[in-house]
Amino acid sequence: MGFLQARDEAAVKKEFERIGGPVKLTVFASELGGEHNSQTVALIREVAALSDQISVTVLNPHIEREQAAAYGVTESPVVVVEGAQDYGIRFLGTPAGYEFSNLIDSIIAVSTGEAGVSEETKAGLAGLTEDVTIKVFATPT
DSSP states (O other): OOSSOHHHHHHHHHHHTTOOSOEEEEEEOOGGGOHHHHHHHHHHHHHHTTOTTEEEEEEOTTTSHHHHHHHTOOSSSEEEEESSSOOOEEEESOOOGGGHHHHHHHHHHHHHTOOOOOHHHHHHHHTOOSOOOOOOOOOOO
């Protein structure tokens, strides 16, 4: 049994009509990491199957250490979302529930290279003089 029901698949497919280019989802998961690892791999494969623009690579961070280090991955499961470039988008844990819509939005955003922010926000960001890391935490509480 999959994660997505038929109506969910239809809604995601409709959203994926906006995909503007290839997207690579790299999942770092370990068989030793518990059920969240296998759930994450299954969910990402299910989502990727809804568009021929999305490819999936599954890596074990304990074996493919160089790739994990290159992506800054130190835990698992982690999903890396890349388009024409790596924008630094990472999902730690299974991107389900509250995080699922963010996963879909991230896939679309990296495929187009457009973040969907206003010109005012872009101008403000252009004034930054050093790199900034933004971390977003989602919780139902």
